[in-house]
Amino acid sequence: MSTPYYVSPEQIRQDKEDFVRRGITQAKEVVVLEFRDGLLMVAENPRKTTFKISEIYDRIALAAAGRIAEYEALRVAGIRESEIKGFRYYREDVTAKWLTNLYSQHMGAVAQAWDAKPLEIELLVCEVGTTNAATNSGAQRNQIYHIAFDGIYSEEEKYAVIGGRATTITEILEQNYTDGLEIAAALQLVTETFRTVEADTEDDYEITAETIEVACLEQTAERRKFRRLSTEEVATLF
């Protein structure tokens, strides 16, 4: 029997991270930001049926940057686990925090397995709060969780960005974001940011109603808060 080479845990982790970073830097961005009526999610995505943003449960949506196939499996698993939990207990017992932990455990386990490649995706798990969260103590605030490929997650406020140029976009949003934007203004802020970033790159990706995917979680909606905006609706908001 041959003795395996010794590789330090730091080295293994670094290798995996480099591998994922190479993939993620290619990925187009998804932005989630809080607006007056809830959470707005915008992705650069010219495709009409393969989505990067999707509905998970009554108040919860999932957005991803990276490999679509890997995201798809996690999306469906998330819906399934949420529906089972909601059926078993109560619909309000399904929370973004719980779902984030579930994804985090899974992604962490895959990233640490010696015989598996880490998932080349980043996720945003979003949950819309209830109205008057600022004034009513019993009310829930909007929640945004950013999960990295290795399952490590952080809670974000106001806005969050995933994808290759996330840092640049975050910097621009930091300067321009204001609380209580209306949906059209919030969408404009994101598209202007995308345009600024795209102007610096070589491929001329044009930001129009046709080339972005837009969805929102609205506090005022009935039970299912998620709504995907059609191309026509987005064009009207422009």
Added chain:
Amino acid sequence: MLDLNDYGTSDFFQILKRRHPELVAMSNSPDVVSSAHSSASSLRSYEGTTVLAVVYNAGVVMAGDRQATEGYQVGERRIQKVYPVDRHSAIAVAGAAGPCIEMAKLFQVEVEFYEKTEGMSLSLEGQANFLSHLVRSNLGLAMQGLIVLPLFAGYDLKRQRGRIFKYDAVGGRYEEDDYYAIGSGGKDARTTLKKRYTPEITRQDALEIVAEALWDAADEDIATGGPDLIRKIFPTLYTITEEGVAEIPEATVEELYRELISRL
């Protein structure tokens, strides 16, 4: 831990049966059936009764009374028997109240689960067929007296009209073109509907005959609850059209009944 093995199926019922059989009372589990020597109907449980649906020119009206009985006693005065399923369909249930509510809830989750995972709605016909499987899965409990009979109605977007499906206890699925009513007061409600129904009826007329049919059912059948003007409890009415499922506000239903009473 997240289990990705169930990826291939959009059938929530199947996943639930495999992963949490304890949550699915209605499966043809042989031990449940054989171990029950005495009929479960000798247990005291709530029974829900009259529900109905009427096709009108823009869709379908679905309604139910609010009473559940426990033998000769009133068990519950405000029970819900009509449940929206997706944007264009609703289910109404009659029979053993507990399993009825469970089936309606499971059916709603099933349809929504399909829609979210597949990215498109399950067709009305597909929903009607699936409900047939659910009713058949309840056969074990039905044999012991815990029968669940649903009435299913919806707006068929492809065919541009309201449709009604009724079921028998073994899962048989039958379509009705104009109206139907089930439950202990179902026969009485059907008699009224038969006399008053005309094809291409308007929304207002449909609401009126539905209110009247439930009134007659409550008049003849002791298990069906009529409008309770003192407690302000009224039957629930829903319309299902191309625009979606809408509950008729309680004030409007009260108005329908005050109008009906003034004509008696």
